[in-house]
Amino acid sequence: MEPSDFQVLMVHRPRYKDWAWPKGKAELNEPMAQAAVREVEEEAGVAVALKAPLTSQRYRLGSGHTKEVRYWVGELLDHNSAAFAARPPVVPASKREIDVVQWAKPAKARQMLTRRGDRRLLNEVVARAARGELRTSTVALLRHGKAVGRSSWEGTEKDRRLTRLGVSQALDVVSSLSAFGIEQVVSSPWERCRQTVAPYTDLSHAPLTFDEALTEESIEVDSAQASELVRKILADPAASTAICLHRPGLAALLEPLIEASAAKNLPACTPAHLSTAEMYVAHIAHADSPRVLDIEKHGTFTKLALH
Template identity: 40%
Template structure:
């Protein structure tokens, strides 16, 4: 089953044709600013003789975000870092299947500054001319006219609106609840040493390509074993120097929630894409800080009920700078696929 990545309320909604096979695909609107003008990257596909956004179908065991980053790299020859989620598309194919296309804003990755998350990704295939034979960077208005399908303008309109509102340049803060752990009832060691189960280790491994797709290059974790082990696969794959904190443990949180809040604020203000791994009882404090720094529309859809996140699940917060400081302008709940 493919991992999900949606702005908490699925932007595509449920298909009305529940009996029809569903094809999940993902892509991105790669953007840049030149001479003060927003530009986007279009691809030409000779098979369909159309201009569209780079995208493609998910591979087995792949998350939507991972597929989006991989497909853009395969079709354009350049890696990207995902940013804001954008409205997706859903339509019926001539074969009678429902195709769902999930989109993100994305920027070109830079080897100098994005080297660590790029190192954590799997190699991608080189572009082939039979799939994409031309690329074009166009001003947003010109791109709207070049697109072959009117429906493809929906994600572009959202991208332009985010740019005009100052919300397009973002960094990600991934909040992760540690993977599934051995139950307290059967663990006879200390609480801080309680380990992950085999399923928890699989969840930790599955998070690696997801975090890499969003350009995560810093890691902060509770020092307790089940959290440290959850971030370890990504730390190793990306070559990071993680920060392990007693403040993010359950015990220290009970004594001083303010220190947890300060850690979250530091990540929001850092400008670096990062991952924070902690425990279920700590999540209300984390979410409270996110809510204080969120647009109202975003704060209203943050998880409100225990357990807030399932074991191994991520909440991806997209943070933009504003005159009042960092603002969370979008959030996604991500469940990495585990096979």
């Protein structure tokens, strides 16, 4: 993709008299991904889905503290999409905060952006476009919420349910799935996974498919079926898919993602590193064969908030 083939969105801040990328602060117990899409919509008036992350920016404040700002590539979100349907309305920023919103081709944007760090991010976006890595698909591996302990559950394993904490986690994970533009969900049919994805699919009306290959029993017998499921989704350049599963299946589903990784310093992704209601989010480029550019880990603050 050439720089002349796309535009970027900037905002003008009258208080600082500068042109910059839309950004802002996370609210109390607000996941970072949710904060990112909320701030963009408040400041720029557009809904976006987060794509592959960009380089974080760090700079020193007048107080002597160091501030870190995380950025992602953002893609406009269709108002008829499932991800948009799952989002609450936002209150637009005041004219005192943002007075002008401007789309521009990269060459023009480079002239307008005030800060050197913002121009570096623009250069990163242009370089990705040249490599065919700007447009990406998304695969999220979501571990189900906190379930009732095996020792205290009297029913069958497939019917074991979420705890009250798990139900709260399922509600809170909605914002992260929406932030990454998830348009379809594939889940283990066991009850704790059903309960975990239900709030998102109910709000968004995203298509939901139950796959027996994702159950703990199937993983124990033949994990290759679960791995193949991920490979099929990886091959689809239009996929924005969340897969809800049990921890024993994470290794099998991570395997195709790590095999297709283009990163030299991919963060350690192991089943042991993923807690209940956390998810790995993989961003896949499709210029040639599917290549995983990055895998992030995201979760909720539910447990912290309740304790």
